[in-house]
Amino acid sequence: MEKDKVSRRQFLNALLGTGLFAGLLGSVYAAVRYVIPPDVPEASPSMVVAARVGELNPGTAKIFRFGAKPGLLLRLPDGSYRAFSAICTHLDCTVQYRSDMAHIWCACHDGHYDLNGVNISGPPPRPLDKFGVIIKGEEIFVSREG
Amino acid sequence: MKREPVWVRILDWLNDRLQSNKLSELARKKLVPVHKHSFWYLFGGMALFLFLIQVVTGSLLLIYYRSGPESAFESVKFLVSEVPFGWLVRSVHSWSANLMIAILFVHMFSTFLLKSYRKPRELTWITGVLLLFVSMGMGFTGYLLPWNELAFFATKVGTQIAGVLPFLGDFVMKVLRGGDDVTGATLTRFFGFHVFILPAVLALLLGLHVYLVQLHGMSKPPDVERREEKTGKPCPSVPFFPNFIYRDLIAWIFVLVVLVGLAVLAAWELGVRADPLAPAPAGIMPEWYFVFMFQTLKMFPAHVGPFEGEQLAIVGFILAGLFWMFVPFLDRSSPEGARGKLFTVLGICAIAYIGVMTLVSYLVG
Known part of the structure; x- marks a missing residue:
């Protein structure tokens, strides 16, 4: 029974790992969006x-x-x-x-x-x-x- | 008892804290093999020396350079015409960048032909190839910074080339240009890439590359290894410190003499201010290390079957670059140390292709 239990270390590793991964993913997404310049409507006369x-x-x-x-x-x-x-x-x-x-x-x-x-x-x-x-x-x- | 001079005490104090004697001991123990190909070992050090010159002169240029389409050209003009030794700092920066890339090419091809990419140096090879690519990126981004006519059109073409990549092209082009066209936004971005982002990547890669070289030591070419096996005698070697360092220093002094000679006798020109509305000038060319690709694009037909010629050429170059980077895993005969003849021939063909295309471009125009 004891073996099936998640140890404190495993729980912390999973928590920190997931948090770090999610943080990294969010940062990469924000960085990629940041470097793409927004479309600025430019005057396009006919x-x-x-x-x-x-x-x-x-x-x-x-x-x-x-x-x-x-x-x-x-x-x-x-x-x-x-x-x-x-x-x-x-x-x-x-x-x-x-x-x-x-x-x-x-x-x-x-x-x-x-x-x-x-x-x-x-x-x-x-x-x-x-x-x-x-x-x-x-x-x-x-x-x-x- | 007589007290030691102040400087000896300062050195002792520093040594106690930095443990520098351990480092020098390590350097004395590290051995560098001596054989008929040892000469090629010097090129990595020369490239490192030129990189350091780049950092110093680049930092000096930053003191006067003002980014922006209205101010960039004028600030460089002021630097080269008014600031004492400004022309020299800029000329040394430009020439050392070009010499560094030339030496990186020599270092890479000599490493390739001597099969130094074999196990366990696969990562050393990959970081080395990446270092060359990042250095070329540094050259490409730095070329635009004076905002002159040639650089403006070279950047237009270069970024448009990125734009014809399948799937990712539009994204890459927009990220590089900071919009749909080459404008002041591109200049600002290139400035950021050139002075921080790429140097940071380069420093990380360089650190890893040098660490790997120290970790695995200098690679012995296959023929030297075979001779060792045959005779049972190890190849002669010299300590890295001081013997090899002295050889390195002689090479560095030689590079410095060539660099200063070029910078003084052929000072880097500024050209004409970029005018986004002017037609592309005749004789437009990118930096020499991109010329073989430029010439290929020029000679490629507009259409090859259902594909546009330029798209095909660019995809070809990317595949060739990837192939080159992963050579340690593709040259199947290399892990055992046997000479993979096919890859030697491929290396020679690559050198010949780059050489011939570059020559054709300069001679035929």
Whole structure:
């Protein structure tokens, strides 16, 4: 009968062990939740002014801010405009227009896109996100709906 | 009776309390084998020496460094241009970090090829590999701290790589970046990782690694062990203290001369302030020890069957890292001391792969 009894030592070990384990688990959970940043709603405009008419010469481009992300506004040699997200679809670098290559290029891993934003060479797996371009008066607006 | 000088009495007093003579006795009894591969024993000590330099120069940099996207670049610029010897402290810190990683690679591959990971040194090997990974993490987080253009994009790519990991990617990327993008929040996090979290992990691992090295002694390569068995004569050895320590000191002085030479003659550049809206500059590259992975990512096709190329490459690297870490349990011929030829070939292939990919990246661009 005596043998079946839980000794004081066993009881204390179980109590302390469970307490420590639960404490550790709770602390790890809190620490993991702590390091994940909370979602901060950021202003995400559907349309921004990317440039002024006449600011870009044909065959040039500029990077503009679209909310918190960079966008790329291109003026083609024929004078028309095109706009894309400037974030490379490979690994998030900011792309640029290379007038010597006459297409869009990402310096990080040598990714190439044509003037429609379509990936044509290198590691990018997808085309760039396309934006819409509207000219109103003296300002060039870029909208998310491509 | 003549009294002993004050300094002798102070030393005696300290010795009584610290029992340091027991330690030096232990160091005298510890033997280091001497054979044709003994040279490679020096690299662990050199890495330790460079780590100590990192701690000292890092602490000095902290006095002037101000974290934050508005102040980081300016504070480093002030440090290198206005503060007396500021450029030297930063240059020594950066160069010693790079030399430390280079020496860790040499130490790791020499240990691998000499089969020092065999029983009972499996944990020594695992802690060593982890030390290299944590050191690379220190390099990666420290690279961003001056908030310059190259570091900004290297961090963007590096954290995005973590983001394409299957299942855990998004979580890891968010934890690293402190949000969806590389911003001031990333800089604050990297600062915390670089100056406290990673050094604390590194110190713990280093303590365990050095303890294990002391516990098991230096490993003898299989050919030395075989010769011992054949001839019945033990391999010659020297006491750790003072003989081996003197050899260590000579190696440390050599490292110090190289380090100061590099830091003075090729002072570490600061570059251009990061502009999150600017396109990635041409010629962007991560630190040299990540270049072989960078080049692999560059050469990998966009799609391999149903998978995205980068995802496949990254999973491949993780599996290779795990394989490398658990080599003591995979090299089945090693516990008996026989030379596992396959693993020697694998080690040489790994060195060749890293070397060739790095060279290709620098030469072909």
